[in-house]
Amino acid sequence: MTKERLSRRDFLMSAAKVVAAGVVAPAGGLAAAQAVFADGQSTSQETAVQQMWAGKEWGFVVDTQKCIGCARCVKACKLENKVPLDEEVFRTWVERYLVFNDDSGDEEVRTDSPNGGLDFKQLDVAPDKQFFVPKLCNQCHNPPCVQVCPVGATYRTGDGVVLVDRKRCIGCRYCIQSCPYGARFLHPVLKVADKCTWCYHRISHGMQPACVEVCPVGARKFGNQLDPNSQVAVLKKKARIRVLKPDMGTKPNVYYIDLDEVVE
Amino acid sequence: MEEEPGQKTRWSQKAGFRVGVVLVCVLVIFGIVRQMSVPKSFGQYGYYRGDNVEEWVSMDQTFAPGNQVCAQCHAQEVQAAAQAEHNQLDCQSCHGPMLAHVKQPNQTHPKVAGNVDLCGACHREMVGRSKDNIRTVQVGSHSGGLDCVRCHDPHQPYAKIGGGRQ
16 A cells, blocks of 8 residues: 555656646746846836827717718718628618507507618608617627627727727627627628727727718717717717616617607 | 566656656647737737727728818819708718728719719608708609709709799
8 A cells, every 4th residue: 555655656746846847947937038028018108009098988979859861871881891782781770760659549669770771761651750760889888799709809999999800700699699789790791790880990090980971960979978078078968868778787888869768 | 476666666757757748748739829829919908909909990991081171172162062051961971982082083083973862862751751850852743853963953952943942
């Protein structure tokens, strides 16, 4: 018995010695090297990206009382972001809401969004209430899509925009399923998750998102929520605003002005 | 056959040595694979590839930023439009993305047809579209099948037909 135990201990001891020599020594060396090189690029130095983010929290305001359902935003978005025009996928789309009150006081709500709103048809009905609701990614403070991504391919930037890393995305669609707003889709050409970026390539250069640029009635406003003089900050303060599906706890950053209560 | 106790110890040490070497190899390979598969900027700002932010920032735009850009070369149209009913509109709401044209005006010849498809997108009478927000027409009966620009100047809708908003 003692012999057995002795030899097992020898076995473990010598294995441990090799591992110690083979791993701990180089690892220690590496740590020392890192300590030396870390001085060169210390963490206190801000990168260009961090400077760009400083003092910014982008926000978006949609005025449903103004929207005329022309869908110029839908078309401009596709052209600006190279989303195929002939596919039924949209980074932003417009929904038509028709509300009918019957005699018993019940409400019937009909919604449609043919081709994202580009192909609305005249209908032979007379609704009691009618309006359009433009939709897009809410760039949530607590984005469920980011939480479910298994490869760290989607994230929220320091200035508040949820982006997809096209090089890392494996197209598993978890994020598409997790979005309560249906704002994500699989890009038909690139085969990666795609979504509204608030035109990150425009807003980072002082331009407005393409949909805001072409809206003929000013139903879409975009700006820095942290700047008290921005249109978005002013409207957030003085207008009656609400967000979509507040109980989901996602904390959206798209604010709707005077949105009818039938819209969730 | 009886083994000597010392022999057994030596054997154990040798086997232990071999297992140790294998373990080290496995760890080293794991380290190398991890180093190669996790991109350099991963974790720079959070659980993602930091370089991706720059990649989005540097994508090409297609829409020019506003009408003042057009005014550099089309002062007359911009001036005229600014004083008429379409003064809230971006030129590109009708003309489409124009940044390529701004950069190389003579290479690109932008054309837009002033027909029912263009004007009707905003002015067609339609359930859902409130007349409080936009003047609408029954496009067929209103235009008699003619292109809208036969009677309306797109930049100054009433310039050709006179009068204007009553």
